[in-house]
Amino acid sequence: MAEEEFQYLSGFGNEFASEDPRCPGCLPKTQNNPQKCPYGLYAEQLSGTAFTAPRVTNKRSWLYRIRPSALHTPFKPIDMGNMRDDWNSWYPDPNQLRWHPFTIPDAAKGAVDFAEGLNTLCGAGDPKTRNGLSIHIYACNSSMLHKCMYSSDGDFLIVPQKGTLRILTEFGKMTIKPNEICVIQQGMRFSVQVSEPSRGYILETYNKHFTLPDLGPIGANGLANPRDFLTPVAWFEDKEIQCTIINKFQGKMFEAQQGHSPFDVVGWHGNYTPYKYDLDKFMVINAVAFDHADPSIFTVLTCQSETAGVAIADFVIFPPRWSVQEHTFRPPYYHRNCMSEFMGLIKGKYEAKEEGFRSGGGTLHSMMTPHGPDSECFEKASNANLKAERIADGTMAFMFESSFSLALTEWGNKTCLRVDEEYYKCWQGLKSHFNPNDRLKLSETGGESVSKVKKFSF
Structure with a gap:
C-alpha cells in the first residue's frame, strides 16, 4: 500500500459520505436503497445499534458494494490457539500482576500474521449476553494475505506498541503507528499488513460503543477533541480471489471461504465507521x-x-x-x-x-x-x-x-x-517513617490542629 493512498475525513460520531473517486456518483442521491444502485452495485446496511435506538445513539452505515458480504461458504470452527474468551478455567488471582514484554514470533521459525498472533490475556462477562470485555495481545511478523477478520462480539480498540499497522477495512485504508490508536467497531471486516515485527494491545468491549467522555466543569475545550478523530476515505478492489473470512463469535473463532475480495465497497455513508486518533x-x-x-x-x-x-x-x-x-x-x-x-x-x-x-x-x-x-x-x-x-x-x-x-x-x-x-x-522496601516524638510543624503539612477543625457532614 502506497502511503499517499491513506486519506481521511475528520470527525467523531458524525454522518459521513465517501466515494472512491474512480466511481463518482456511486452513492444514490435521493434514497438509501434504490431499486437499482448506480454502477450495478448492491446496497448493504451495517447496523451497530438496534434499529429503534434513540437517534442520538443510533449507529448505522450504508455500503454500496460489488458483491454482498453474504456470499461465502458456511462458517466452521477453527483453533486459533490462545485467542478465545475463556477465563473461567483458571483459578482467580487477586495479586498485583506484571508481565515482561510479550514475545514477538521469530520470523526464522515461521510467519505469523495479525490474526494468528492474537492471544487473550484476561476478561470478564459473556459475549453471548453482550455484557463484558476482554483484553488481547497481538504479536506478529507477517501480513494477512487473502484473509480478513471481524468480531461479532464487540469493538476492537487497537493500541500498537511496536511496528506500524496498515489496516484495510471495508470503509477504506488506515495507517496506524505506535502512539496512535484505532477502533474497528463490531462487525467490520479488516485485514492487517505489516513491514516489520509488530506488537500491541487490544481492548474489546461487548456492551456498547466507545464515545468521548463528557467534559463537565472542564468546559468546551479539553481532553480529546472530536475533530482529531479520523475516518477513512472509500477505496475498493474488484478481485476474484480465494479469501478466508475469520469471525470471532461468542468468544470462539470460525472461518469461511469466499471467491472475491471482501474490500469491494465502492462508496458508503453513515455514522458507523472505523476511526483512528493520534495520542499526541x-x-x-x-x-x-x-x-x-x-x-x-x-x-x-x-x-x-x-x-x-x-x-x-x-x-x-x-x-x-x-x-x-x-x-x-x-x-x-x-x-x-x-x-x-x-x-x-x-x-x-x-x-x-x-x-x-x-x-x-x-x-x-x-x-x-x-x-x-x-x-x-x-x-x-x-x-x-x-x-x-x-x-x-x-x-x-x-x-x-x-x-x-x-x-x-x-x-x-x-x-x-x-x-x-x-x-x-x-x-517490599517501603519502611515505616513514623515517629510520634518527631512531630512535623503543622504549617509544613498544610494542616491545623484536629481540635480546631470545625466538623460537619453533607
Missing part, C-alpha cells in the same frame, strides 16, 4: 494544589454502563505534560480501587515504576488490590522540590480501566511465560 493531540489538564488528580482526567474514550459515571471500560493515557503541584505527593498515590486497572506501556519509562514496567509488557491491579509507587519512587518524590517540571517526556503509558472484575486466561497466567513472579518485591 490529547489536551492534558494537570495542575494540582493538593492531593493528586484522579486518572479520569486523562480519559480519551469511554464505554459507559447503564449506571451513570460507571464505565464498562475507559481508555486512559498518561502523556508528556507539565506537572505543577504544591503541598502534595507528585506521583500517583497508593490506592485500592473498586475498578480493575490494566496498564500497558507504549514507549519510555513510567514515572511510578521506572525499571520493572517495560514497553510491550503490562500490569493488572484487580479490584481492591493495593498498588502505587515502588519504594524508590516514594523516597525520591517525598523529598523532591515541588517546582513546575516536565514529566513523562518520551513516554506514553495507558490504562484500560473497567468496572468488571477481570480474570486471567490460562495463556495470561501461564502459557505466555511472561509473568513477573517478583513484581511484589517492588513494594
Whole structure:
C-alpha cells in the first residue's frame, strides 16, 4: 500500500459520505436503497445499534458494494490457539500482576500474521449476553494475505506498541503507528499488513460503543477533541480471489471461504465507521494544589454502563505534560480501587515504576488490590522540590480501566511465560517513617490542629 493512498475525513460520531473517486456518483442521491444502485452495485446496511435506538445513539452505515458480504461458504470452527474468551478455567488471582514484554514470533521459525498472533490475556462477562470485555495481545511478523477478520462480539480498540499497522477495512485504508490508536467497531471486516515485527494491545468491549467522555466543569475545550478523530476515505478492489473470512463469535473463532475480495465497497455513508486518533493531540489538564488528580482526567474514550459515571471500560493515557503541584505527593498515590486497572506501556519509562514496567509488557491491579509507587519512587518524590517540571517526556503509558472484575486466561497466567513472579518485591522496601516524638510543624503539612477543625457532614 502506497502511503499517499491513506486519506481521511475528520470527525467523531458524525454522518459521513465517501466515494472512491474512480466511481463518482456511486452513492444514490435521493434514497438509501434504490431499486437499482448506480454502477450495478448492491446496497448493504451495517447496523451497530438496534434499529429503534434513540437517534442520538443510533449507529448505522450504508455500503454500496460489488458483491454482498453474504456470499461465502458456511462458517466452521477453527483453533486459533490462545485467542478465545475463556477465563473461567483458571483459578482467580487477586495479586498485583506484571508481565515482561510479550514475545514477538521469530520470523526464522515461521510467519505469523495479525490474526494468528492474537492471544487473550484476561476478561470478564459473556459475549453471548453482550455484557463484558476482554483484553488481547497481538504479536506478529507477517501480513494477512487473502484473509480478513471481524468480531461479532464487540469493538476492537487497537493500541500498537511496536511496528506500524496498515489496516484495510471495508470503509477504506488506515495507517496506524505506535502512539496512535484505532477502533474497528463490531462487525467490520479488516485485514492487517505489516513491514516489520509488530506488537500491541487490544481492548474489546461487548456492551456498547466507545464515545468521548463528557467534559463537565472542564468546559468546551479539553481532553480529546472530536475533530482529531479520523475516518477513512472509500477505496475498493474488484478481485476474484480465494479469501478466508475469520469471525470471532461468542468468544470462539470460525472461518469461511469466499471467491472475491471482501474490500469491494465502492462508496458508503453513515455514522458507523472505523476511526483512528493520534495520542499526541490529547489536551492534558494537570495542575494540582493538593492531593493528586484522579486518572479520569486523562480519559480519551469511554464505554459507559447503564449506571451513570460507571464505565464498562475507559481508555486512559498518561502523556508528556507539565506537572505543577504544591503541598502534595507528585506521583500517583497508593490506592485500592473498586475498578480493575490494566496498564500497558507504549514507549519510555513510567514515572511510578521506572525499571520493572517495560514497553510491550503490562500490569493488572484487580479490584481492591493495593498498588502505587515502588519504594524508590516514594523516597525520591517525598523529598523532591515541588517546582513546575516536565514529566513523562518520551513516554506514553495507558490504562484500560473497567468496572468488571477481570480474570486471567490460562495463556495470561501461564502459557505466555511472561509473568513477573517478583513484581511484589517492588513494594517490599517501603519502611515505616513514623515517629510520634518527631512531630512535623503543622504549617509544613498544610494542616491545623484536629481540635480546631470545625466538623460537619453533607
